[in-house]
Amino acid sequence: MTRNLVVIGVSTGGPLTLKALFRELPPLDAAFLIVLHITPQMDYRIAQGLDAAASMPVKLAEDGEYLKSGHVYMAPGGLHLQLTGNNRVVLCEGPRVNYVQPAADVTMLSLSKPLKGKLIGIVLTGMGRDGADGIKHIHDIGGITIAQDQQSSTIYGMPKAAAQTGAVDYVLSPQKIAGKLMELLRPV
Incomplete structure (x- = not known):
């Protein structure tokens, strides 16, 4: 069972940026949940590649699963991922949101108070505005919000839309995001 949660929305340029982070x-000491705009054909391969680069185990999230601290979960391609009680995975079909599925907004908007620990929302490189409504929601319920900076983004669409909400606490490069996460969260 995890108290701290980090939700990351990312699209174009995502796999390389995630590896760098x-x-x-x-x-x-947090569960990491990644919502990357991917197809079902690519999700497993990308999760495997990230698992090879990360110090924490990375896997595709499964329906009904409880998130565990020190683990990284990826939303499977072609399904939206919501959380109940901020810690239990619910995978669902349904219309695309912001033209994508999975959509970061669907995941982020499913988060709720009370927060038992730290909630951190991050929007990384990508086209469009997925994650902007979600970041505002995370900020509104007391979470910490981060957007990738323009310089390090492959495409500065999603992080820019998030920053334009006025609800982003930090705008940083992936390396600085890593530093901020280490500052905010304890090692396992």
């Missing part, structure tokens, strides 16, 4: 991180 997770390569810097030691095992931390």
